[in-house]
Each structure stands twice: as C-alpha cells, then as structure tokens.
Amino acid sequence: MTAPLKAIDGNADLPALMTELAARARAAARVLALASPEQKNKALDAMERAIRASAPAILAANAEDVAEVRAAGATSAFIDRLTLTPARIDAMADGVATVRGIADPIGAVTESWQRPNGMTIERVRVPLGVIAVIFESRPNVAADAGVLCLKSGNAVILRGGSDSFRSCRAIHDCLVQGLREAGLPEAAITLVPTRDRAAVGLLLTGLNGGVDVIVPRGGKSLVARVEAEARVPVFAHLEGVNHVYVDHSANLEMAKKIVLNAKMRRPGVCGAAETLLVDRAGAAASLKPLVAMLIDAGCEVRGDTAVQHADSRVKPASEEDWDTEYEDAIIAARVVDGLDEAIAHIHNHGSHHTDAIVTEDAAAAEKFLNEVDSAIVLHNASTQFADGGEFGFGAEIGIATGKFHARGPVGAEQLTSFKYRVHGTGQTRP
Amino acid sequence: MTAPLKAIDGNADLPALMTELAARARAAARVLALASPEQKNKALDAMERAIRASAPAILAANAEDVAEVRAAGATSAFIDRLTLTPARIDAMADGVATVRGIADPIGAVTESWQRPNGMTIERVRVPLGVIAVIFESRPNVAADAGVLCLKSGNAVILRGGSDSFRSCRAIHDCLVQGLREAGLPEAAITLVPTRDRAAVGLLLTGLNGGVDVIVPRGGKSLVARVEAEARVPVFAHLEGVNHVYVDHSANLEMAKKIVLNAKMRRPGVCGAAETLLVDRAGAAASLKPLVAMLIDAGCEVRGDTAVQHADSRVKPASEEDWDTEYEDAIIAARVVDGLDEAIAHIHNHGSHHTDAIVTEDAAAAEKFLNEVDSAIVLHNASTQFADGGEFGFGAEIGIATGKFHARGPVGAEQLTSFKYRVHGTGQTRP
Numbered sequence: 028m029t030a031p032l033k034a035i036d037g038n039a040d041l042p043a044l045m046t047e048l049a050a051r052a053r054a055a056a057r058v059l060a061l062a063s064p065e066q067k068n069k070a071l072d073a074m075e076r077a078i079r080a081s082a083p084a085i086l087a088a089n090a091e092d093v094a095e096v097r098a099a100g101a102t103s104a105f106i107d108r109l110t111l112t113p114a115r116i117d118a119m120a121d122g123v124a125t126v127r128g129i130a131d132p133i134g135a136v137t138e139s140w141q142r143p144n145g146m147t148i149e150r151v152r153v154p155l156g157v158i159a160v161i162f163e164s165r166p167n168v169a170a171d172a173g174v175l176c177l178k179s180g181n182a183v184i185l186r187g188g189s190d191s192f193r194s195c196r197a198i199h200d201c202l203v204q205g206l207r208e209a210g211l212p213e214a215a216i217t218l219v220p221t222r223d224r225a226a227v228g229l230l231l232t233g234l235n236g237g238v239d240v241i242v243p244r245g246g247k248s249l250v251a252r253v254e255a256e257a258r259v260p261v262f263a264h265l266e267g268v269n270h271v272y273v274d275h276s277a278n279l280e281m282a283k284k285i286v287l288n289a290k291m292r293r294p295g296v297c298g299a300a301e302t303l304l305v306d307r308a309g310a311a312a313s314l315k316p317l318v319a320m321l322i323d324a325g326c327e328v329r330g331d332t333a334v335q336h337a338d339s340r341v342k343p344a345s346e347e348d349w350d351t352e353y354e355d356a357i358i359a360a361r362v363v364d365g366l367d368e369a370i371a372h373i374h375n376h377g378s379h380h381t382d383a384i385v386t387e388d389a390a391a392a393e394k395f396l397n398e399v400d401s402a403i404v405l406h407n408a409s410t411q412f413a414d415g416g417e418f419g420f421g422a423e424i425g426i427a428t429g430k431f432h433a434r435g436p437v438g439a440e441q442l443t444s445f446k447y448r449v450h451g452t453g454q455t456r457p
Numbered sequence: 458m459t460a461p462l463k464a465i466d467g468n469a470d471l472p473a474l475m476t477e478l479a480a481r482a483r484a485a486a487r488v489l490a491l492a493s494p495e496q497k498n499k500a501l502d503a504m505e506r507a508i509r510a511s512a513p514a515i516l517a518a519n520a521e522d523v524a525e526v527r528a529a530g531a532t533s534a535f536i537d538r539l540t541l542t543p544a545r546i547d548a549m550a551d552g553v554a555t556v557r558g559i560a561d562p563i564g565a566v567t568e569s570w571q572r573p574n575g576m577t578i579e580r581v582r583v584p585l586g587v588i589a590v591i592f593e594s595r596p597n598v599a600a601d602a603g604v605l606c607l608k609s610g611n612a613v614i615l616r617g618g619s620d621s622f623r624s625c626r627a628i629h630d631c632l633v634q635g636l637r638e639a640g641l642p643e644a645a646i647t648l649v650p651t652r653d654r655a656a657v658g659l660l661l662t663g664l665n666g667g668v669d670v671i672v673p674r675g676g677k678s679l680v681a682r683v684e685a686e687a688r689v690p691v692f693a694h695l696e697g698v699n700h701v702y703v704d705h706s707a708n709l710e711m712a713k714k715i716v717l718n719a720k721m722r723r724p725g726v727c728g729a730a731e732t733l734l735v736d737r738a739g740a741a742a743s744l745k746p747l748v749a750m751l752i753d754a755g756c757e758v759r760g761d762t763a764v765q766h767a768d769s770r771v772k773p774a775s776e777e778d779w780d781t782e783y784e785d786a787i788i789a790a791r792v793v794d795g796l797d798e799a800i801a802h803i804h805n806h807g808s809h810h811t812d813a814i815v816t817e818d819a820a821a822a823e824k825f826l827n828e829v830d831s832a833i834v835l836h837n838a839s840t841q842f843a844d845g846g847e848f849g850f851g852a853e854i855g856i857a858t859g860k861f862h863a864r865g866p867v868g869a870e871q872l873t874s875f876k877y878r879v880h881g882t883g884q885t886r887p
Contacts, residue, residue, distance in 0.1 A: 408881025451838025
C-alpha cells in the first residue's frame with residue numbers, strides 16, 4: 028500500500044499533487060494492461076455490489092452537494108443534473124453490469140498474416156494508457172467513465188465538477204472497493220482529490236506525459252476549452268448540428284416518422300436533428316405535412332421563405348440558425364435544390380457528427396452516405412441512433428467528431444491502441 | 458484552373474500564402490476523397506512515367522542544389538543524402554509503381570453488423586484529410602510521401618529542406634503532371650513554394666484547421682521540434698532504442714544470427730538494435746560468442762562488468778549508453794537476471810519502437826511479447842524487420858511510436874480514418 032495522496036482543499040502545491048497522481052495512475056496502467064478479463068470483471072462485479080450497497084451513503088453525500096448549490100442559487104436544470112435518486116443509482120449500477128458483460132477488447136488479435144519468409148505478424152489490441160475524464164455536474168459519469176476505462180485496460184483520472192465533489196467521492200469509494208477486492212491497484216481509477224479548479228488546467232497540459240488522452244463530458248464551454256487548451260489528444264464533439272435531408276423520392280410517412288423522432292424524441296441530446304432540408308422537387312407534397320407535424324408536436328420551426336410559405340406558424344430563419352445547435356424543441360428548415368445542394372449545405376454548416384437522408388432512391392442514398400463527411404451517416408433511420416448503446420457497443424464514453432483514432436460513439440474498443448506481435452524461427456533481414 | 462500561388466523567396470506575407478495553400482489543399486482533399494481507385498492509379502501511372510522521362514531535368518536541378526551546399530561546406534554525409542543519381546531516380550519511380558500496386562484502402566468496409574431493429578451498420582475507411590510532410594535533405598521523400606498520401610485519398614503539403622528545394626520542385630513537377638493527366642486537382646500534392654524556414658513553424662500551428670496531421674521525416678532534432686511544437690497530431694518516432702534479449706533457453710546459433718543482423722545489417726536505420734541483453738542463466742555459454750562475433754564484425758561493444766569480463770576488447774558502458782541510439786556500429790550490452798529484469802530494462806530505457814526476444818521457450822516469448830510496451834515486439838526474428846515493406850504494407854511514410862491512431866509502420870491504411878454508414882428501413886429510436 029502506498030501512502031494516500033494528500034487532499035483536499037487549499038493544497039499548497041497542486042502541480043506536485045497532480046504529477047504524483049498521474050505517476051501513480053501510470054504505474055497502475057501497467058498493471059491493468061496485463062490484468063485478465065476475469066480479474067477486471069471481478070472488480071466490476073464488486074463495484075456494482077458496492078454501489079447498490081452504498082446507495083444511502085451516496086444519496087447523503089449528494090444531498091450535501093445539492094443543498095450547497097441550491098443555497099448558491101443554481102438553476103433547476105443544474106440541480107436536476109446534479110441530483111441522484113435511488114433510481115439513478117440503480118441505473119448507474121446497471122451500467123456497471125452492462126460493461127462487465129461486453130467483450131474484453133484487450134489482447135484481441137484483429138488481424139494476422141504470414142510473410143513469405145515464414146514470419147507471422149499479429150495486430151493485437153492494447154490499452155491506451157492513462158485517460159483523463161473531465162466532467163461537470165452529473166456525478167454518474169464517475170462510474171460510467173471509470174468502469175469503461177477499466178474494461179479497456181486503461182487507468183483513468185476523474186475530474187468532476189466541483190459542485191458534485193462529495194457525490195463523486197462517494198461513488199469513487201465504491202469503485203476503489205471493487206479494485207481492492209479484485210487485487211487491482213487503487214490508482215487505476217483516481218479521483219482528483221481537490222475542488223481546486225486549477226486542477227483542470229494542469230490536466231490539460233498532459234502533466235508531462237502523465238495523461239495520454241482527455242475526454243471532456245459536459246457543456247459546450249467545457250468542450251471548447253478542452254479542445255483549445257489540451258496539449259494531448261482529445262476525444263470529443265463540440266456540437267451536433269445534425270441534418271435530416273428529405274429527398275424528393277422519400278416515402279412521406281417514413282420521412283415524417285424519422286424527422287419527428289430525430290428532432291423531438293429528446294431534443295437535447297447530441298444526436299438530435301437541428302436542421303431539416305427538404306428537396307425542392309418533392310416540397311410540394313412533403314413540406315407542408317412535415318412542417319405542420321413538427322409545429323403540432325410543439326416544435327418551433329424557423330424556415331427560409333419557402334418554408335414560411337408552407338405554414339403561417341413558421342418563424343423566419345436567420346443565417347445564424349443554420350449553424351445553431353438548439354438542444355431544444357426548435358428546428359431550422361430550408362428547401363434545397365436536390366441532393367448536391369443538401370450535401371453542400373451540410374458541408375458548410377454541419378459539425379461532422381450525424382446526418383441522415385430519407386429516400387427510396389438507393390443511388391441517392393449511396394451518394395449522400397459517401398459524400399457527407401460526418402462520423403455517422405444514416406439512410407432511412409433517425410439521427411437519434413447516434414449512441415454507443417444503439418450501435419451495440421454496450422456503453423460509450425462519448426461521441427467523437429474528429430478523425431483521429433476514435434470517431435463516432437467511443438466504446439471500449441476505441442479506447443485501445445494496438446501493437447504488432449511477430450513470431451519467427453530465426454529470420455534475419457536480407 | 459485557379460491562379461498559381463505566389464512564390465518564392467522574400468515573400469511579404471508568408472502566413473497568408475500558407476493559409477491559402479492549405480485552403481486549396483483542403484478543397485483538393487474533398488475531391489480526392491471521392492476519387493476512384495482507377496483515377497488515382499491513372500495519376501500514379503502518369504507520375505511514374507513523368508519521373509522516368511524527367512530524369513535529366515531532375516538531375517540538373519539536383520546538381521544545382523548539390524553545388525550550392527558543397528560550396529557552403531556541407532559534410533559528405535549530407536551531400537550523399539541530397540544527391541540524386543539515375544539509379545536513385547529509378548528507385549523513386551519504382552516506388553511510385555509499388556504504391557500503385559497496393560490495395561486502395563478508401564471505401565473498404567472493415568466491419569459490418571446488423572442491429573436487432575434491422576438497421577445495418579458498416580464501418581468504412583475514409584481519408585484523414587490534409588497531411589503535412591516535413592522532411593530534410595533527401596528529395597526522394599517528396600515522391601514517396603506524395604504518392605502514398607494520394608493512394609490513401611489525402612491531400613499532402615510537402616515541405617522539404619531548403620537545401621533540396623530545386624530537386625523537390627523538379628520531382629513535384631512530375632507529380633503535378635500525373636495529377637493533371639488524371640483530372641485530379643493539382644493542389645492534391647502541394648510543395649511549399651518558398652525556402653523561407655518560417656513556413657515550417659506555420660505548418661506546425663496547423664494553419665487554423667488547415668492541416669490534420671504532420672509527419673516529420675528526418676533527423677532527431679527535426680522530429681523533436683515537431684513533437685514539441687505541433688498543435689495537431691504527429692505520426693513519428695523520435696528514436697529507436699531497440700533491444701535484443703537473449704534468453705537462457707535461446708538457440709545460440711539463432712541468437713548470433715539475429716543479433717548480428719539486428720545491429721550490423723544497417724546500423725543506421727531506426728529498426729537497428731542498440732542494446733543487447735543477455736540472460737545471466739545462459740551467459741556462461743552465450744555471452745562470449747555473442748560479444749566476440751560482434752567485435753569481429755567491426756562493432757564496438759560497450760558493456761557492464763560481466764560483459765567486459767567476457768572479452769578484453771569490450772569498453773565500459775556508462776549509464777548514458779543504455780539510453781543511446783547510436784545509429785552506428787556500436788552496441789551497449791549487459792547481463793540481466795532473467796526475463797523480468799530484461800522487461801524492466803526495456804521499460805526504463807526503451808523508446809517503444811521495436812524489441813526482440815530470442816528463446817526456445819514459448820511461455821517466455823509470450824510474456825515478453827505481452828509485457829514489452831513497444832509498437833513492434835518480435836520472437837526469434839531481427840529487429841531490422843521494423844519496416845512497412847517488410848510487413849507487407851507495400852510502402853510506408855514512417856514508423857510511429859505513439860499509441861494514437863497510427864502505430865508501427867505507417868502505410869496507406871494507417872493514413873485513413875473511418876465513418877459509420879447506417880442503412881435503415883424507417884427505424885426510429887424508442
């Protein structure tokens with residue numbers, strides 16, 4: 028047992044604390060990288076039990092956090108994100124069980140081939156190393172991110188919002204208990220033991236090679252700061268300005284169902300549609316019913332002139348609307364001159380997250396899916412499927428819109444790297 | 458046809474020039490991403506022919522570069538790297554033909570699966586975007602890197618050493634001719650049209666999203682600068698401090714062959730071995746013959762006390778030797794207490810590039826291959842196989858030791874990203 032890290036607030040030497048914490052995480056990562064699937068699952072099993080058993084302690088810690096922000100005048104939306112309930116704790120424990128059930132990515136041979144000289148080469152999955160997860164008020168991220176990193180053999184440094192510090196600490200205690208029961212190093216899942224906001228800036232420097240990748244989970248301002256300041260790779264999406272393009276050959280009933288779901292199922296998730304593009308060649312038939320349906324469902328529609336003509340309740344769209352992620356029951360809508368203009372609009376205004384085409388024309392679908400440069404492109408399906416669970420990954424740590432390493436829903440597999448294992452029988456290079 | 462970029466030296470507004478050049482490369486990348494394999498191969502074919510036909514012009518340009526650096530007192534090694542010959546031009550053209558022959562990675566579906574709701578999800582390879590290749594005196598890198606980026610659907614910005622500017626320009630002319638003949642945008646392969654060294658610093662900033670990844674090709678100081686300053690991802694290795702561990706159960710004849718090849722085949726390549734680790738349990742039999750063989754072959758051996766006792770010609774190793782990439786006929790050698798100490802030595806002194814074990818013990822080999830955290834780990838084969846060609850990739854743009862995105866030999870496949878294509882029949886998310 029190493030000595031516990033000095034905590035908590037008013038830490039005299041935060042840089043030294045963070046460097047020490049990263050060094051311990053690095054050492055733990057070496058052990059985790061070689062841990063068996065069974066050992067990791069044993070830890071996950073113990074974590075699930077600990078979370079369920081500790082629900083009263085977690086709720087008590089959370090109540091203190093909530094009381095503090097309520098006294099400070101936080102908004103009700105903020106308080107809702109922060110608040111844990113028995114049901115939310117159950118869901119957190121269920122999430123741990125789900126991760127236990129997914130395939131262990133580490134050690135999987137993804138390719139192997141033989142060279143003419145008889146050598147065999149295998150490409151095999153290995154962990155990335157140390158992942159820093161920076162999140163805001165939702166304390167359940169501590170568990171969700173912690174266990175997904177563990178499953179993928181990575182050590183993780185968790186940094187929650189200072190408002191949720193007590194809740195995160197109570198959850199983290201359960202995770203550490205699981206690590207201990209499985210004989211894994213406690214530093215494999217480290218919670219930054221201070222509310223000092225300067226800790227975030229230090230994590231973003233990468234702590235001199237102590238952090239391999241940063242995953243921000245939270246609002247746009249957090250993600251923007253991490254993307255701007257991080258000196259190490261970041262898996263993130265800044266926003267999801269997602270489009271549904273209704274081609275002239277779309278089945279109207281299907282288009283209505285998909286557009287309604289893409290926008291209104293949960294308007295605040297990153298996979299929600301923000302812009303509806305309607306093909307001029309089909310607009311006479313489709314525009315009015317699509318717009319009326321959205322407005323009748325409680326969605327504000329901001330349209331170009333053609334869309335405004337389709338329904339008197341449509342508000343005029345400004346240039347800014349095409350670039351806006353509303354995260355709300357609002358949609359921008361315009362009529363475009365066919366597939367090429369739709370693709371051009373998405374190129375000019377999209378965020379490379381998730382875009383969909385509704386069409387019965389297979390060639391149009393292929394063109395859209397090839398030419399739209401987004402992490403996820405869908406044909407005749409809702410953009411709200413942009414989710415690791417819906418992809419069958421079991422769990423995700425977020426969605427990435429960059430093209431490096433991870434893209435789309437980031438599950439356990441995408442938290443890995445690889446190495447080449449070569450077996451020879453004495454081969455030398457001529 | 459867009460207007461040509463303003464060249465060359467004494468450019469008043471270099472930042473504006475570089476930004477414009479990156480914007481053109483970005484536009485070209487969009488076209489290239491959708492180019493067919495046939496169209497790209499047509500360009501490669503024309504490039505090969507142009508290089509062969511332009512050999513006299515390339516040699517004349519190169520002669521001017523060489524005369525200039527010779528007059529400035531360059532070393533003979535530097536002049537050798539810079540000098541082109543008819544044979545080197547042939548090899549460059551052959552390299553273009555090789556790249557034409559490798560499989561086109563773009564559009565390949567690497568995974569596909571069906572969800573319970575009937576949606577199919579495909580993971581398909583797409584290009585990364587715009588790659589900046591920064592290199593030094595070897596002008597052939599312009600062709601090698603240019604065509605590999607083209608094959609993988611990426612636009613490339615080439616920045617050669619200012620000493621090889623005329624040579625690079627002559628080679629670049631051939632590449633542009635190939636693009637033109639195939640109807641591809643000329644900005645797909647851009648040569649920075651100035652010798653101004655400040656261009657490198659501008660590329661390293663990423664030019665406000667204009668450059669997606671940087672590949673440095675050259676000496677340690679270039680790579681170190683790029684790794685320190687780049688604000689975008691870098692595919693590189695700083696050094697190859699590679700080890701061969703001779704286990705007590707090694708076949709001595711095989712060990713001799715592998716050690717000799719790993720060090721002496723070409724002592725200057727990044728896959729060359731720099732340190733020999735000999736298992737104490739087998740040292741009585743193996744140490745003397747291994748050391749004598751190396752010294753007899755003209756290799757200087759710097760050893761610990763045990764190695765010095767094995768042969769009077771051994772020089773004493775200092776602590777620094779364990780961390781040194783000699784790039785020369787020199788090897789550091791020490792005796793270790795078995796496999797665990799060998800792995801610990803590599804962890805403490807290696808550079809995560811390429812390491813090998815020689816053993817007849819399969820369990821020892823598996824442990825070494827699992828626990829040594831390097832891009833390439835070999836059992837009973839020479840470290841000099843660390844090469845994209847030897848791996849069967851056809852060509853490589855370099856070797857990466859980071860864990861993000863690309864690792865090991867970086868071939869056409871590793872210059873790609875992916876997207877998810879989803880086909881539905883009207884699915885919405887519950």
